[in-house]
Amino acid sequence: MxxxxxxxxxxxxxxxxxxxxxxxxxxxxxxxxxxxxxxxxxxxxxxxxxxxxxxxxxxxxxxSSEGEKLALAIVRKHRLWEYFLVNTLEFGWDEVHEVAEELEHISSKKLVEQLDLFLGYPKFDPHGDPIPDSQGRMVMQQQINLIDLAPDIPAEVCSVGSQSTELLEILKHKQLGIGTKLQVKRKFSFDHSIEIKMKNLPAITISQQLAQSLFVKTISND
Amino acid sequence: MxxxxxxxxxxxxxxxxxxxxxxxxxxxxxxxxxxxxxxxxxxxxxxxxxxxxxxxxxxxxxxSSEGEKLALAIVRKHRLWEYFLVNTLEFGWDEVHEVAEELEHISSKKLVEQLDLFLGYPKFDPHGDPIPDSQGRMVMQQQINLIDLAPDIPAEVCSVGSQSTELLEILKHKQLGIGTKLQVKRKFSFDHSIEIKMKNLPAITISQQLAQSLFVKTISND
DNA sequence: ACTTATTTTTAGACAAATCTAAATTTAAAT
DNA sequence: ATTTAAATTTAGATTTGTCTAAAAATAAGT
CATH class of the missing domain: 1.10.10.10 (Winged helix-like DNA-binding domain superfamily/Winged helix DNA-binding domain)
Known part of the structure; x- marks a missing residue:
């Protein structure tokens, strides 16, 4: 259909x-x-x-389960195309969303499968979101919200809460992105802002809203 | 617009x-x-x-000149995607047309330019048709219709007249495709069918209609 | 040249996806 | 529990791209 x-x-x-x-x-x-x-x-x-x-x-x-199947197929295409745009065509990770919104509606099944093969069956897109496989399965990341990260635990940004241009703008300005490694240094209960530290950079403070838009996974520092 | x-x-x-x-x-x-x-x-x-x-x-x-500019942009996208599908995603040259019909309407300018760069600025698509560059210019092939090819002149198929599945079916069956090298051996004025010879294969006869759907360029046999 | 046939255009209707404005159902508040 | 507010649905209209059937313009035939 x-x-x-x-x-x-x-x-x-x-x-x-x-x-x-x-x-x-x-x-x-x-x-x-x-x-x-x-x-x-x-x-x-x-x-x-x-x-x-x-x-x-x-x-x-x-x-319905029919609908979910369709949704996963669309999400799969969206994320595969994002991966392609960043890793093959050298787009910035913050400029692929709109293009992928168009590409995700291309219907050819063979196209998706061949693209997946060409890309080497990636598991995550450039924003850190998992890519469903051809059966609709995807690996679960145990990622937590940055606002909930305990102080001094090394972690890595692996997903952002939305693709809004406003969010992407501030992330770019603060040099935050997928893969950025950081630690929480202080939490201010007054406005729930938090101070974070990235390697080779002075500590910066980010707002509650921004912290809630970032998801991280803890990493071992060896 | x-x-x-x-x-x-x-x-x-x-x-x-x-x-x-x-x-x-x-x-x-x-x-x-x-x-x-x-x-x-x-x-x-x-x-x-x-x-x-x-x-x-x-x-x-x-x-209008506006319209021609748009048409060339669409043709450019269509043929670049066909090239991509065949050379990067390993589609057969006879199964890319429908998919390219969809992909040619993706609007991102950057996508087209990055794709062109990634593919190495190809000049011809898998059917032998020239790919317009970003300014709408394309190289002209001095290709002639197979029906007009003089006997015993070595030539190479470089373009097919349409992408209809009917045509592609018969071409596949007769082992004819882009790049096929051949010579005309006889022309029958009765029904304008022609006899052609490909290397390592027995000579075959093809109908006037089929010959008119194939375009060739002459090649030096050195 | 005049009639016939073909091509093209107009007029009016329809399905898809949207809107505004009004009506209805559910939720909230006192 | 009754009223008020919010969310949702219905009814009717609009736009895009298409259709059929009828009218108008061009082309063809003798």
Missing amino acids: HFTTTEENYIKAIYHLQQETGNVSTNELAAELSTKPASITDMLKKLTVKKLLRYERYKGVRL | HFTTTEENYIKAIYHLQQETGNVSTNELAAELSTKPASITDMLKKLTVKKLLRYERYKGVRL
Whole structure:
């Protein structure tokens, strides 16, 4: 069965939102997709007929297993293309998202499989997010939010909370990115800002909001 | 300015048809795009407003210089992606067309330029068609139709007339493809079929229609 | 040249995806 | 528990790209 780009974008949005919130509300979706709630309702009915989701009026929506399969296929394509753009075509990791949003809708199955093979079956995209394999499986990272990292534990940034240009801008300015190694030095309970230290750089303070947008995994320092 | 996939497909179709026929007729376009003439007229009016073509009612259509620029950009993307699919992802040259039809509408300029760089600025796609550079320039092949090739002149297939699956099927069966070296042995004026000889293979006869779908360039046999 | 056939255009309708404005259902508040 | 507020859905309209059927313009045939 074939789906339009618009339908795929709805499925993808529901997939991402239901990771956190369980059932996804019409208003959440409207915000995520920059459309009006009325439009969401129309499309939810349409996708329900196509068996991609379980939806009851006024009660929110979840993906069916069909829908989840489709979502994972789209996420797989998105992340593989991001990996390709950064590692093969030498894009910066902060400039691949928009292009991947287009490339993820290319339908050829063979294209995805050959691309995966060419890239060497990567497990994580340039933002640190895991890439689903052809069966939709992906490895789980035990990553924690930077705000929860205990002081003096060496850790490495492995994922960012969103791809908004605003976030990417401040990260670039503060020289933070995927792979950056750091330690938390102090936590200020007044505004929940934290002081972090990166090698060869003076310690800097980052806001609660920024810290919450960064995910890290602890690393052994040998 | 941004154009829809549909609009780009119209521009591309007009570009290809006007190579041969000069002014392009509504019916030709309808056949090429598998739509009805009425739909063509509607779209021609729309694209005229957007300054992409010169169109007068009942008199056919040509691309404006704006339109030609766009067409060349699309053709460039199509052929670069075909090259990529064959040379990087190891697709067969006869299975890349449909995928490239999708990829050619990805809009990122940087993507095209980085892809071109990565591929080493190729001059011809896997079907032997020239790839426009970033300025829209392409090298001209002095290729002639196989039907016009004089007997006993060594030549090499460098282009096929269309990408229809029917044509690709018969070419595969007869072991003909881009790069195939051959000579014409006899021409039968009865049905304009010709007998050709490839190295290490018995001579075969091919129909007028098939010969007209193949373009060759002469090669020195040293 | 006049009639016939072909091509092209217009007019009106339809499906997809969206919108605004109004109505309905659920949730919150006193 | 009743009212108020918020979220969601319905109803009707709009845009894009398409269609069919009918009208208009061009081309062809004798």
